[in-house]
Amino acid sequence: MSLLLRTSLLLALGALPFAVPAAKNSSVAEEAGQKMTVSQEGADVVHFCAELEDVSFVGSGNRIEANGPCRSVSIVGSDNSAVLMVQPERVSVDGNNNQVHWIPSDRPKPAITVNGRGNAVDRRKDE
Secondary structure, three states: HOOOOOOOOHHHHHHHHHHHHHHHHHHHHHHHHOOOEOOOOOEEEEEEEOOOEEEEEEEEOOOOEEOOOOEEEEEOOOOOEEEEEOOOEEEEEEOOOEEEEEEEOOOOOEEEEEOOOOEEEOOOOOO
């Protein structure tokens, strides 16, 4: 085997481990910011967000707990109660008589959009 061929082969094999993590990292970047819809009626719902996930909970009469680094949380329906364990950047509520509370953190208050009657969206009070 010539020295040039051996050197080329070693360089190619040496570069292989660097190519695999790069592909893996690009896959993670594509998943960040994904959208998720959870549809339930009258259920206890526990959801774990992927990093920067935009999650929508659709239905009525649900008891919702959202965990993890959700970028935004949307509640669509009526008579839902939700606790957001990690404060998201945005919260939106569309429906009636929904109660949404987030756990206080050092993050800025989320941007809040509310459509409907009898909705409450605020920081959870210390008990």
